[in-house]
Amino acid sequence: MLKSFRTGQWIFNIDSIQKNYSALNSWEKYNPWLGDVLFIAGRYSPYIKYHHYCEIYQQFPKSLIHIVQSGHWVHIEQKDSVVSIIDDFLLK
Structure with missing residues (x-):
């Protein structure tokens, strides 16, 4: 995904997203992040x-x-x- 400098809109590379969806949707383990x-x-x-x-923690x-009472588009x-x-x- 990138922002177009000509139109100022976000452009999605749908072909790349479709080809790489399994990698985008996977979970690789790295050293834990100790921040909030x-x-x-x-x-x-x-x-x-x-x-x-469990994996998140x-x-x-x-x-x-x-968890909020919604579908995927929580915002x-x-x-x-x-x-x-x-x-x-x-603020915490």
């Missing part, structure tokens, strides 16, 4: 589920996972909740 990390997931999204938490031991479907969660996280 916030995950916001939609309850009805297929991307972060309860069975992922191994990779990001100080992570905080918030659209639950904008006020997401803004509040982010504000609280940044």
Whole structure:
């Protein structure tokens, strides 16, 4: 994905995303990040589920996972909740 300098819009390389989707959707283990990390997931999204938490906490031991009542587009479907969660996280 890149931002067009001519139009100022985001451009998605759909062909590359499709060809590399399995790599984009995979999880590689690295040394744990010891800083604070916030995950916001939609309850009805297929991307972060309860069975992922163990791997998330191994990779990001100080992570905080918030589940909101939405699908994948949490920032659209639950904008006020997401803004509040982010504000609280940044202000702690």
